[in-house]
Structures are given as structure tokens and as C-alpha cells.
Amino acid sequence: MISFDEAVRLVAGTARPLPAETVRLAEAHGRVLAAPVVAQVSSPSADVSAMDGYAVRKAGLDGLPASLRIIGQSFPGAGYPGQLETGTCVRIFTGAPVPDGADWVMMQENVRCDGETAIVEDIGSGPHIRRVGSDFRAGETLLQAGTLLSPRALVAAAAADIAELTVHRRPRVRLLATGDELANPGAARLCAGAIPESISFGVAALARQWGAEPVGSVRLRDDLAAMQPRARAACEGVDLLVVTGGASVGERDFAKTMFGDALELVFSKVAIKPGKPVWLGRVGEVLVMGLPGNPTSALVTARLLLAPLIAGLTGRDPAEALRWRTFPLSEPLEAAGDRETFSRAKMEGETLCLLSNQDSGAQKMLVAADLLVRRPAGEVGLAAGETVQVLDF
Structure with missing residues (x-):
């Protein structure tokens, strides 16, 4: 049995980014760049107005009020084509190209119009011009490889005049639930002794949250001979198989043995509570993670070890999934046990x-839990006000 930190290290070493693929910009949200985004254009591509007003030559406005002849208009995408001379001005709108010869844009609030004449009463603070390339220049790298494509990052990529992005492929994940007692939600009450199979729904959602592509689930009864061919078949067409249940040492715990000699273990148990039976291995090129059969244990271990595994496969740093922070206790905590413990907690206002x-089998309490509190093995009791490490759950 290994420590939690050792398990995290092994997960990070196993989670190699999947190969790259090209996707359209509209499909790239939540993906991770496999190649940098280099601007194909400058932004702005020309000097443009930062507001609605009048483009002028500042040198011709020494004495105010000044009267200028309006010689045209400049709109975004349709600038004024001519040259602006002293004594003239061009009506201009936000984002429109500044005409040749103009070096100042006056706010429209400082100008009074009389037919084709603009009467300038206040030159203002100006110049209200966004210079060419003042945001970024063509050839500039805007997003580095490894960037998670957030809505903000997608704005920058689109502004770079990029239609497609090179990203790491999403890991395809299949869920495999084991247990004679399991039934589909909605049907369990019809079968004596059955319970709803609940874990795979939460684990699939967590996998999707961290960038995976769930491709369905399989439920197996605890019959080793029947499980073996289906377990191998479940590995086909996926990058990661997540097995729930059957990981202890009971007579019908076949989560590992159903793969036979094809399973190469990375680790088999972790000294944590809940979740000691969690394991990680490979069947050929397919990664296999085994989670406990108790719902809370499964969700806790999935958050602690499956999330960083998926993050690494998508091209992210696995450590991004384990951003611990410290928070003060609002009440005393008794001493920890002989395994590293992850307790479920919630925030009520500013109180933990x-x-x-x-x-470990509780399910109703999962609704309220939004934090995991980390306690090292053997830690002495803590008083209110002392700090603990917490992780968003």
C-alpha cells in the first residue's frame, strides 16, 4: 500500500498527453492547445477611433471655438478614402479607421454641428486613437501550447484570425460497474435486494468536467467467467476504463482478476480514507483505474486521482486538478487515524x-459537500482557528 503523495506522483507520470487533432474554433472550448496560437493579423490592423466623434488635425485647432468643414464619414470596415487637410474633419465612429492626415479624435459631445460645419468648442483630452498593433502584432504568439481554452482564450484566438486550433485529443472513457446488487436507476425497486447503480453517473460527469469524453457504461454481474470477455471488450476503442466496485478481497471481488494476465498494475492500494482500494493499471495501451464500490469513496477517489489523470491526458498539468489551499477551522477536529483522511465539508458563508x-456509503451528504479537508495520518487534534488544507470537491 502506497501513500497518497506517491499515488499522485504515479498518476502524473502515467498521464501522458494524447495525440493532437485539429478542431474548429467553435468546438475548442475546454480543450488544451497542442500548438501555440500565432496571430495572423495585427490588432488593430490600422489606427482606429476609440469613440464616436470627429477626426481632425490637432494643429489646426489652436483657437477655439473653431469651425471645420465635414468632408465625409468613416465607419468600421468602410473608412474615409481621402486625405484630411487642415480646416476639415471627418465624422468617425468607434472602431473606424482614422483617415490619412488625422491625428486626433474629438468626442462628439465637444462638437456642435451646423449643416456641413462642425464647430469645435473643446478639444478634449484625446487623442482617442487605438494605434495599429497596440493590442498585438501579426506573428506574435498569443496563446502557448498547454493553454486550457477558456472563453477568454477563444476571444484571443479568434482575434488572431484563426479558424482552427491544434488541440490534444479528449480521452475516451468508458465506465464499468461491477456487482450483483446493481440495477438501473428506476428499476431497482422492482427487484428484491437490488440497489440503484449511482456511481457511474457521478464519475462520468466528473470525467467530462475534467475534459474527457465518456462513451457509455457497462454493468457486470460478479461472475468471473462471464466478466472476463466483457472486461476485455470494454477496453476496445477507449483510452481509459474506469471500473467501480469489486476491488476488495471478498470472494466475489473480481475487478482486477477479470483482466487476467493482461493487467499491468501501476499501484493496487493507497493509504487513504475513504478510498483505500483504489488502483491503477494498464491493459495494453488502455489505462484502467479501479474505484471503490461505495459511492462516497468512489467520488472522493475520483476527485483525488481520476481528475489529475484525465487532466494529464488532455495536455494539462495534472497538478492543476489538485490545487490545495489553507482555510481556518470553525470548530475543533479530533485526531486523525492511521491513514491520510479526506473529510467532506461545506462552506456556510465564510465558515468551513x-x-x-x-x-463511505453516504450519498445524500454528497449533495452538500463542496470541499475535501485533508488530514495527514496520525495528525493530532486541531483547535478552532487552526488551518487545514482544502480542495474544491
């Missing part, structure tokens, strides 16, 4: 509150 039910 541990949930009353920490049972």
Missing part, C-alpha cells in the same frame, strides 16, 4: 463546516 455523516 465538516459534514456530520462521513460514512
Whole structure:
């Protein structure tokens, strides 16, 4: 049995980014760049007005009020084609090209119009011109490889005049739930002794949240002979298989043995609570992670170890999935046990509150839990006001 930190290290070393593919800009949200984004244009591509007003030559406005002849208009995408001379001005709108010869844009609030004449009463603070390339220049790298494409990053990529992006492929993930007692939600009440299979729905959602592409789920009864061919078939066409249940040492715990000699283990148990039975291995090129069969244990271990695994496969740093921060306790905590413990907690205003039910099979309490509190093995009791490490759950 290994420590949590060792398990994280092994996960990070296993989670190699998947190969790159090209996707349209509209499909790139949440993907990770495999190649940098280099601007194909400058922004702005010309000197443009920063507001609605009048483009002028400042040198011709020494005495105010001044009367200027309006010789045309400049709109975004349709600038004034001629040359601006002293004593003239051009009506201009935000984002429109500044005419040749103009070096100042006056706010329209400082100008009074009389037919074809603009009467300038106040030159203003100006110049209200966005210079060519003042945002970025053609050839400039705007986004580095490894960038997670957020809505803000997509704005920059589109502004660079890029229609397609090179990103890491999403890992295809299949869920495989084991257990004679499991039934589809909605049907469990019709079968004596059955319980709804709930874990795969939460794990699939978590996988999608961290950038994976879930491709369905399989449910297996605890019959080793029947499980073996289906377990191998479940590995086809995916990058990652997540197995839930069957990871302990009971007579019908076949989560590992159903793969036979094809399974190469990376680790088999982790000294954490909840989630000790979590394991990681490979079947050929397919990664296989085994999660406990208890719902809370499964979700906690998925957050702690599956999330960084998926993050690494998508091209992100696995450490991004484990951003711990410190937070003061609002109430005392008793001493920790002999395994590193991750307790479920919630925020109430500015107060950190541990949930009353920490049972590994609890499901109702998962609704309230939005934090995991990390306690090292053997840690002494803590008083209110002392700090603990917490992770968004």
C-alpha cells in the first residue's frame, strides 16, 4: 500500500498527453492547445477611433471655438478614402479607421454641428486613437501550447484570425460497474435486494468536467467467467476504463482478476480514507483505474486521482486538478487515524463546516459537500482557528 503523495506522483507520470487533432474554433472550448496560437493579423490592423466623434488635425485647432468643414464619414470596415487637410474633419465612429492626415479624435459631445460645419468648442483630452498593433502584432504568439481554452482564450484566438486550433485529443472513457446488487436507476425497486447503480453517473460527469469524453457504461454481474470477455471488450476503442466496485478481497471481488494476465498494475492500494482500494493499471495501451464500490469513496477517489489523470491526458498539468489551499477551522477536529483522511465539508458563508455523516456509503451528504479537508495520518487534534488544507470537491 502506497501513500497518497506517491499515488499522485504515479498518476502524473502515467498521464501522458494524447495525440493532437485539429478542431474548429467553435468546438475548442475546454480543450488544451497542442500548438501555440500565432496571430495572423495585427490588432488593430490600422489606427482606429476609440469613440464616436470627429477626426481632425490637432494643429489646426489652436483657437477655439473653431469651425471645420465635414468632408465625409468613416465607419468600421468602410473608412474615409481621402486625405484630411487642415480646416476639415471627418465624422468617425468607434472602431473606424482614422483617415490619412488625422491625428486626433474629438468626442462628439465637444462638437456642435451646423449643416456641413462642425464647430469645435473643446478639444478634449484625446487623442482617442487605438494605434495599429497596440493590442498585438501579426506573428506574435498569443496563446502557448498547454493553454486550457477558456472563453477568454477563444476571444484571443479568434482575434488572431484563426479558424482552427491544434488541440490534444479528449480521452475516451468508458465506465464499468461491477456487482450483483446493481440495477438501473428506476428499476431497482422492482427487484428484491437490488440497489440503484449511482456511481457511474457521478464519475462520468466528473470525467467530462475534467475534459474527457465518456462513451457509455457497462454493468457486470460478479461472475468471473462471464466478466472476463466483457472486461476485455470494454477496453476496445477507449483510452481509459474506469471500473467501480469489486476491488476488495471478498470472494466475489473480481475487478482486477477479470483482466487476467493482461493487467499491468501501476499501484493496487493507497493509504487513504475513504478510498483505500483504489488502483491503477494498464491493459495494453488502455489505462484502467479501479474505484471503490461505495459511492462516497468512489467520488472522493475520483476527485483525488481520476481528475489529475484525465487532466494529464488532455495536455494539462495534472497538478492543476489538485490545487490545495489553507482555510481556518470553525470548530475543533479530533485526531486523525492511521491513514491520510479526506473529510467532506461545506462552506456556510465564510465558515468551513465538516459534514456530520462521513460514512463511505453516504450519498445524500454528497449533495452538500463542496470541499475535501485533508488530514495527514496520525495528525493530532486541531483547535478552532487552526488551518487545514482544502480542495474544491
